[in-house]
Amino acid sequence: MSSPVSVRTMTLFLALFSQSVSGKECVCELKSLQRPFPMEKLDSIHTEVNKCTKSITSTQMEDDGDLYGAVSLRIIELELAEIMELLGKLKNTINTHKQLSQSTETQELEEFDLSQVVSKQRENQRMKRDLDKCQEELNSTSEPPTARPRHCPQGQLVDVKGPKTYALTQYGTSYAYGAWGKDPKPAPGKENTYWLVALTSSNAFANYVRHYSSLSTILVGVGPVDTVIASSNPTTNTIIGPNVVQYGDALYYGCYNSPSVCRFNISERSVTNTPLPHNSGFNNKFPFGHLGGTYVYTDLDFSTDESGVWVVYTAPENFGNVILSEVMEGSPLSLGRTWQTSLHKRTATNTFMACGVLYATRFLDKETEEIFYSFDTETMQERYDLKINIKKMQTNIQSLNYNPRDRMLYAYSDAYIVSYDAVFQLTGNYPI
Ligand SMILES: *[C@@H]1O[C@H](CO)[C@@H](O)[C@H](O)[C@H]1NC(C)=O
Ligand SMILES: *[C@@H]1O[C@H](CO)[C@@H](O)[C@H](O)[C@H]1NC(C)=O
16 A cells, blocks of 8 residues: 555545534534545455555564564554544445435435425435534533533443553553543644653652654654653642543643642643642542552542543542532633532542543452442432443553543553443433
8 A cells, every 4th residue: 555544534534514513603514525435446445455454464474673663564553453443434334324325215206306305305404403403502501611511422331342452651661650541622633642641750740741643653652742841840730640631732630739620731831720629638648549559649530521521539528438520621720510429539449420420440350440330410329330340451540531532441550551442322211
């Protein structure tokens, strides 16, 4: 294959219809493909990619240990795997589309519908529905911040599949504590970027965030770009604890030596902070843990979901049980609504949010972490009977976060970065 098919080009094919809520108006944009989709061409690309993967795999077997060559091949291999996956999805979409048009073709009325009145009408109805939905979203987003919109078409978390990827970071086994992921609300042009924060001092502190241009490069550990928060480590407003997230091109984390939430604006390279409620634990007072010990400096745990950023912490007033607060995105940085739960923080190893529901994990054994607890911020319902297992590659998971864009869980596990697919299901008794 002479030049790799650009991932962006293919996602463009899929973006036939898009809508957006911008400022105060609703815009629905219809982009139509001028020509029928070249299915034969796609098939031949598919075959070529298959051949290419096979030949690369066999070339790699013959590779006599040239490290740079091996690394490049590994990147190409990973990128090809990504392309294959996209091609598969594209093919499915096209097939569905084909079936849809075939079934409509049989409709009697349309055979005589030379002026395409019926299809135009249907298109209009669809646009109208989308506009209504858009209007609804606009209405709900313009409400005061006490009601964050929830969009949970996917239903309830029922399973975690994988690992889907598993790799050591570029640091090797040096840093056992850290976090990684993909910004759910990326800055333009940074849609494929992955971030990595390793606690490079005392398993507790970090003063920079590392970015990679793609999944392949972070897995292989090449071409990082570092953005420094402060020149020393640790110091005022640098990172303490592993449970960091990136959202809207900003890093959210616990501020060094202070019971506060810090936000580092990556493009502006500036830090702002906001205090947690009075008496909230920091500096290893209320960490996560299990029978075998605690995870140091995990007083604050940040999460992202469909509606934004959240923080989990605790205070003596809630007997060391988990408290959950919304982190409001605007300026100045502030906390929104707060919920007190009955989950003792020390019995959990991690928490994450998905669709306004808080999930907590516990240590079952070296091979398995279990999602056992959930708290729904909408219904206030708490459950301790979830039995969703996460297959571990290493003994401990220092950080775990959900990305609502790709519906994946990102874990940092004893210096390894691991990702999983979160599987959701619509069930009758679950409010969506
Ligand atoms: C949105 O709000 C406007 C003005 O309050 C109202 O007229 C309209 O019906 C609302 N639309 C939806 C879909 O709720
Ligand atoms: C970061 O700074 C830029 C430039 O001042 C600003 O436009 C953006 O809203 C800031 N982001 C956050 C999350 O505050």
